Amino acid sequence: MIVLEKINKTFRVAKRQAGFGRAVKALFSREYEIIHALSDVSFTIRDGEMVGYIGPNGAGKSTTIKIMCGILTPDSGACDIDGRTPWRERTAHVRDIGVVFGQRSQLWWDVPIIDSFELIRDIYKVDGKIFKDNLNELTELLELRELLKTPARTLSLGQRMRCEIAASLLHNPKILFLDEPTIGLDAVSKIAVRQFIKKLNAKRGTTVILTTHDMNDIEALTERILLIGKGRILLDGSLDELKKRSSERKTLIVEYSGNAPALCEKMTLSESKEGRLVISLDPADLSVSDAIARLAEQTELTDVSVSGVTSEEMVAALYKEYSI
Amino acid sequence: MRLYMKFFAMHLKSQMQYKTSFFLTALGQFLVSFTTLLGVYFMFSRFNIVEDFAFEQTLLCFAVVLMAFSMAEMLGRGFDLFPRMISNGEFDRALVRPRNVIFQVLAAKMDFTRFGRLIQTIAVFCYAIPTSGVIWTFDKILTLCLMVACGSLIFFGLFLIYAAFSFFTIEGLEFMNVFTDGGREFGRYPFSVYGKNVLMFLTFVIPLALFQYYPLLYLLDREQSAFFMVTPLIGLVFLLPCYGFFQIGLRRYKSTGS
Numbered sequence: 001m002i003v004l005e006k007i008n009k010t011f012r013v014a015k016r017q018a019g020f021g022r023a024v025k026a027l028f029s030r031e032y033e034i035i036h037a038l039s040d041v042s043f044t045i046r047d048g049e050m051v052g053y054i055g056p057n058g059a060g061k062s063t064t065i066k067i068m069c070g071i072l073t074p075d076s077g078a079c080d081i082d083g084r085t086p087w088r089e090r091t092a093h094v095r096d097i098g099v100v101f102g103q104r105s106q107l108w109w110d111v112p113i114i115d116s117f118e119l120i121r122d123i124y125k126v127d128g129k130i131f132k133d134n135l136n137e138l139t140e141l142l143e144l145r146e147l148l149k150t151p152a153r154t155l156s157l158g159q160r161m162r163c164e165i166a167a168s169l170l171h172n173p174k175i176l177f178l179d180e181p182t183i184g185l186d187a188v189s190k191i192a193v194r195q196f197i198k199k200l201n202a203k204r205g206t207t208v209i210l211t212t213h214d215m216n217d218i219e220a221l222t223e224r225i226l227l228i229g230k231g232r233i234l235l236d237g238s239l240d241e242l243k244k245r246s247s248e249r250k251t252l253i254v255e256y257s258g259n260a261p262a263l264c265e266k267m268t269l270s271e272s273k274e275g276r277l278v279i280s281l282d283p284a285d286l287s288v289s290d291a292i293a294r295l296a297e298q299t300e301l302t303d304v305s306v307s308g309v310t311s312e313e314m315v316a317a318l319y320k321e322y323s324i
Numbered sequence: 325m326r327l328y329m330k331f332f333a334m335h336l337k338s339q340m341q342y343k344t345s346f347f348l349t350a351l352g353q354f355l356v357s358f359t360t361l362l363g364v365y366f367m368f369s370r371f372n373i374v375e376d377f378a379f380e381q382t383l384l385c386f387a388v389v390l391m392a393f394s395m396a397e398m399l400g401r402g403f404d405l406f407p408r409m410i411s412n413g414e415f416d417r418a419l420v421r422p423r424n425v426i427f428q429v430l431a432a433k434m435d436f437t438r439f440g441r442l443i444q445t446i447a448v449f450c451y452a453i454p455t456s457g458v459i460w461t462f463d464k465i466l467t468l469c470l471m472v473a474c475g476s477l478i479f480f481g482l483f484l485i486y487a488a489f490s491f492f493t494i495e496g497l498e499f500m501n502v503f504t505d506g507g508r509e510f511g512r513y514p515f516s517v518y519g520k521n522v523l524m525f526l527t528f529v530i531p532l533a534l535f536q537y538y539p540l541l542y543l544l545d546r547e548q549s550a551f552f553m554v555t556p557l558i559g560l561v562f563l564l565p566c567y568g569f570f571q572i573g574l575r576r577y578k579s580t581g582s
Contacts, residue, residue, distance in 0.1 A: 011580060071419045073578045087578060095422045104413050110338040122330050123421055151341075 002045040002068065002175070002207070007077035009038040009063055009231075037063045038074070038231045047174070048205040050197075052212065052222035052239075056319055060231045061211045065177055068209070069099055082174065095124065098168035102180035105160065106167055107152040113163050114148040117170060124171035131170060138166040141196055158189025165193065169200070175207045176200070182214055194220045215311035227315075229322050243314055250288055252279045253305045254295060261298035267291060327423075331431035339436055346437060354440035357390060361448065364512050375517040382513055383452035385540055388468070389511030391445040392475025392535065393504075394438050396483065399476070402433040403483035407490040407497060410577070425574065429487065458543050467539050467553045474556030475535040479504065481566035482530070488566075491573030507532045514540055534559035 012032045038060045045051055055061050066072040067079060070086035070093050079085060086093045107116045121131045139145055142162040152160060161181065168176065178197070182190045198221060200206050210221060218225060218239065225242065227235040235242065252267075255276050263269055263279065266286040271278035281291055288306055295301060309317075339346050364386055368379040377385075397404075406429060409415045418428040458464055486500040507530070510518065515526050515533040526533040535556040542552035 066416070069416075069420050071416050071578065073575075075579075090419065091422045094420045097420065099417075099420045101413065101416070104417065106417055108334060108338060110341045111334060115334060115337065119330055119334055122327050123423055125422075 001047055001080075001082060002043075002209075003078075003080045004044075004064075004068075005042050005078045005080075007038055007041040007064070007067060007074045007079060008036075009060075009067065009072070009074045011035045011037055036231050038067075041077070041228070041231070041233055043226060043233060043236060045207060045209065047207055048201065049224065050201050050208040050210070050222045052210050052218040052225040053228065054212065054218065054225055054315065055228035059228045061228060062179065064228070065099075065179055065209070065211065069097060069177060070094060095171065096174045098171070098173035098176045100164050100168050100176070100178045100181055102161070102178070102183045105152065105164060107160065107163055109153045110151050112149050112151055113144070113155075116152070116163075117148075117167060120167055120170050126171050130172065134170055134172065135166075138169060141199060142166050142192070158185045158192070161185060161189065161193060162196075165196065169206075172204075173206065175209065178208065178210045178212075180212055181210065182212065182217055190214070190216070197221055215315055219311050227318060229319065234322050235318070239311065242318070243309065243311070249280050249282050249309070251307050252281060252288065252291060253277070253303075253307075254279070254292075254301055255303040256295075256299045256301050258299045261295045264294065328427070328431060332434060335434040336436060349437035350440035352440070353437055354444055357441050357444055360390075360509065360512060361386065361444070374513060377514055377517075378457075380452050380455040380457065381540075381544060383448055384456050384458075384543070385514050385536060386512040387445045387448040387452055388471045388475060388540075389508060389536055390441065391449070391472050393479050393508040393511075394441040394445060395472070395476040396479035398435060398438045398442070400430060400480050400483040401435040401438075402429040402431065403487040405433050406487040410490055415577075419578075426484075426570065456544075458545075463550075463553060464543055467542055467556075470554070470556040471535050471539050474559055475532075478531060478535060478559050478562055479507065481563045482507070484563075484566040484570050488570040488573035491577045503530050503532075511536055531559040531562045 011034075013035055014032055041060070041064060053061055053064070063072065067074050068081065068086060070090040073087040079087075081093065082096060084093045106120075107113060108119070117135065120126075126134075139148065142165065144162060144166060147155060147159055147163060152163070155163065165178075165181065176197075181197075182193055185193065194217060197208060197210075201208055208221070210217065212218060223238050225235070225237065225239055226233060251270075253276070257275065260272075260277075264286075267279045267281050269277065270280050279291070281288070292301070292304055364382060365379070367374065368382070374382065402409075406415075409418075409429070409432060414432070415429075418425055418432070421428060453460070482500070482504050486497060486504065489497055489500065511532065515523050515537045523533055523537065526537075538547075538552045538555040541547040542549075
């Protein structure tokens with residue numbers, strides 16, 4: 001169980017100014033800017049939950065993760081993770097968590113992966129048998145068998161990410177923090193990583209906290225999302241709820257041969273090309289089937305596709321709504 | 325300690341991936357300190373005696389400091405690269421592992437090319453120990469061991485301060501080299517040759533003289549008191565503020581994250 005209560009964190013950042021004269025001046029007197037990285041952040045995450053933590057760059061995602069990992073001490077507020085305060089009982093706390101920083105590696109560059117794993121085993125003092133079972137399981141799920149004997153530097157990004165994830169799970173953590181785990185991966189690797197995380201959560205009941213910019217990650221993995229912007233938690237709810245909350249409008253793409261059909265006033269034209277129309281409508285005013293029927297009366301439709309709002313668009317709309 | 329050996333093995337494996345580079349660097353290290361040795365040699369071929377110390381006696385000094393330094397460096401190379409560890413976020417990784425932070429910094433980097441230097445100091449010892457005119461009784465041998473051991477710990481303390489500074493700023497840390505590399509270079513002569521003020525500074529502020537000059541006097545029978553034999557141990561007190569400073573830095577890091 002993770003409980004954050006009114007966590008505040010400010011940073012003092014030296015202002016940097018352009019120009020040589022000002023740079024010299026800055027040597028002697030620096031101006032500081034106070035940045036409120038987090039203001040009154042509170043949330044609770046139950047054991048075994050998978051939570052997507054989203055927000056634009058600089059919103060405070062990493063700061064929150066760092067506080068939960070015990071790397072940073074907040075200015076005020078309380079954080080309780082399985083009965084411990086991360087920054088006070090660092091060593092005991094980190095034994096129960098696994099962290100994957102998508103852009104940094106914890107594997108040794110020049111030695112075979114298995115050697116890195118064995119070193120991690122010794123760092124965490126994992127029992128020999130548990131380690132073996134764990135390793136077998138992870139090797140199977142993440143298809144690492146061929147990779148274990150190769151040094152990290154010869155692996156592709158996707159292969160390395162799979163190894164990274166395995167590396168942070170060797171000590172059976174109860175909570176897994178994933179900081180942009182799919183960044184830069186190809187489609188196949190992304191899907192492999194997502195599937196694995198899902199399986200892990202179902203099988204071991206590991207709590208997963210995921211930050212990402214890829215909405216597909218969120219869609220595939222998490223039921224709950226936390227939206228943070230400018231250091232505040234703006235939304236906390238399920239993806240579906242959010243989708244409902246945001247506009248219900250549907251987009252209708254039709255291709256036709258023959259005369260261009262006339263639109264009624266409940267349809268809004270958003271794009272028109274020879275033989276192709278993109279129409280947006282609100283199903284409350286006009287149902288999709290009615291709309292298609294009306295168009296079909298007038299011309300020969302060759303292709304019709306309907307789409308709702310994508311998660312990507314929804315999040316963009318949310319960011320806009322909160323102007324973050 | 326077992327874990328440290330594991331790290332040791334990993335580093336050795338990593339560095340052996342690039343064997344040519346490894347041996348060339350080791351050779352380079354050897355040559356660099358060899359020129360220092362030549363410097364001492366030529367100095368004495370002109371003057372015979374510097375401040376009452378004969379060539380062989382100075383060599384003893386040279387070897388002690390160089391050995392202490394290279395041992396500290398081999399062990400504490402992680403501190404040298406610590407600013408980089410902070411800036412690329414590797415240090416955060418250390419913080420999410422259930423081990424002592426200083427230990428992890430130490431284990432993060434070991435540089436075996438420093439063997440080049442170590443081999444040379446051993447060679448110098450082999451020459452200086454029999455020729456320095458010291459009658460090697462048990463207490464003299466003990467003193468020499470203390471000099472090297474405490475010396476490397478004191479250099480180690482300096483590295484720790486260097487690392488602690490990088491919690492505050494990543495730039496402009498070169499001034500610390502005055503004490504680390506400087507200590508090594510100037511330590512080839514007994515510190516008294518630099519005058520009283522320098523000696524005082526190196527006794528009470530940065531206690532390099534405590535493992536070099538004072539016990540050397542004991543070795544050469546210029547001082548009889550056993551006090552001069554244990555001065556290196558007194559120098560270890562220096563480690564306390566070093567450690568304290570590092571902890572302060574760490575606390576600051578945890579509150580600013582940069």
